[in-house]
Amino acid sequence: MGRITLDKVSKAFGDVEVIPPLDLTIEDGEFVVFVGPSGCGKSTLLRLIAGLEDVSGGEIRINGQDATQTPPAKRGLAMVFQSYALYPHMSVRKNIAFPMRMASMPKDEQDRRIEAAAKALNLTDYLDRRPGQLSGGQRQRVAIGRAIVREPDAFLFDEPLSNLDAALRVGMRLEISELHKRLTTTMVYVTHDQVEAMTMADKIVVLQAGRIEQVGSPMELYRTPRNVFVAGFIGSPKMNLLTGLEAEKHSATTIGIRPEHIAISSDSGTWKGTVGVSEHLGSDTFFHVTVEGFHDPLTVRASGEVALYYGDTIYLTPDLTHLHRFDAQGLRIA
């Protein structure tokens, strides 16, 4: 069981309110990702749940029990830190054993769990090494192993992949998703990388300046962003946002169209533009197109390889069924 409820939880450091009162429910077994730009309060929110920071107001309930004043270790949560936070003076085995040693678990049970975790995380050959002798990915796995053996109600991940290189990050992303499927334990995951959020989450919580902008499944957020911020934050490359005359044509203050919802033609279309920089990924090509009268260049996605070059003139047509409209407050118009 790992159901976490935040009820009007707020946090202030001195006079600065970093998290205004917010409500959130994380269901048992869910993979929830907190995502937002740096400084949006996502890590602080995670630390409030962990108990590493005291809340300034509101209530945190874990499995229905008020845990607002419960010390971190008694909340039944395990945390994986960005810096891994391994104990450098202990071997991998002792690192993984530490939480069980603190809980005075019988030695044979400790060994059994260490072996199981090491096997699951490919660490069996490294159990007697020190963290300093491991690679970044291995250290991260040790940190996860240390969390697993406690058999917590929920795992908390604080940007666990941001210290890894790109290739390793994709691998670890899959491993963590795999782990979630296998354990079916609640996971709360903090990241600033919206790709991680989209690929891993059952439910994404988009945060900005301590406020929740939207909560929903990745596809909900992609299809129906509640406001301009979410529209611009979720999706890669970013949604094209247009204001002014173009938006007024659709009786909105801002309109948004994703790069994949714009058709390219060489002879006719709604907008006429000039091809600028193009990014060839093989499977896709992204064009940055300057359209007369538009403030920013549009990003357009074409499938596969397309023979268009810098300076070519092209015509673009947005797919109106995928057009997002927002009002003066930046909220979605249904």
Added chain:
Amino acid sequence: MARSVSTNRKLVTTFFAWAVGLAIFFPILWTILTSFKTEAQAIADPPIFFNFHWTLENYVTVQERSNYFRHFWNSVVLSGGSTLLGLIIAIPAAWSMAFVPSRRTKDILMWMLSTKMLPPVGVLVPMYLIFRNLGLLDTQIGLVIVLTLINLPIIVWMLYTYFKEIPGEILEAARMDGATLRSEILYVLTPMAIPGIASTVLLNIILAWNEAFWTLNLTAAKAAPLTAFIASYSSPEGLFYAKLSAASTMAIAPILIMGWFSQKQLVRGLTFGAVK
């Protein structure tokens, strides 16, 4: 050309470093040499460097006249005891200053350090009276307390700088893992800070070993350490330089040897943070 300039510069700096090193070491060397001379040779003018008749008679006389080993043992108890007591107080203090600082932490650190600027003689009379009234005069426990107190600011400062280098996330991880405050300090913080703690211990032992003001003023015979042993030879009977030197050599030898073997650790400790 650049090469020859740098070689020259190297030569000059090496020479200069040796000159400074010798100048600092000279008094100790002179003391050791004098301890092997006769009293007449010790005060000879012009001074004799090496071509004197080497003798051990000063050492024999010193050991006959006063009990070196009792003083030595007192020095060991005082420096070891005050260091241990200091650590027991300073580790939790430095922990709280490094990891749960308040707005006043920096001020408290400065204030603690400022007590080192006080001339000890300024509080000699009240301290003496307190010690007399509590029956602590000339006791090991009394001196251990005084030495702990005078060195505590340095121990706290040094440990504070070491603890500051330890990432807070590791201690938070320990807290998440169920460690109580005691186990957090005992199993995570202290082992990680061992190099720093070792340097602190070494420096503190040396400071306590050499402390002369309080040990001379608050002891008579029973608890007197080696400093008092040396002082007893600069006596009103007249100056016996050779015997005084023999006593000094015997007093500084243990700490000199310890310092020699641990110099790497000491230098690392004292420059920690500066060169990281």
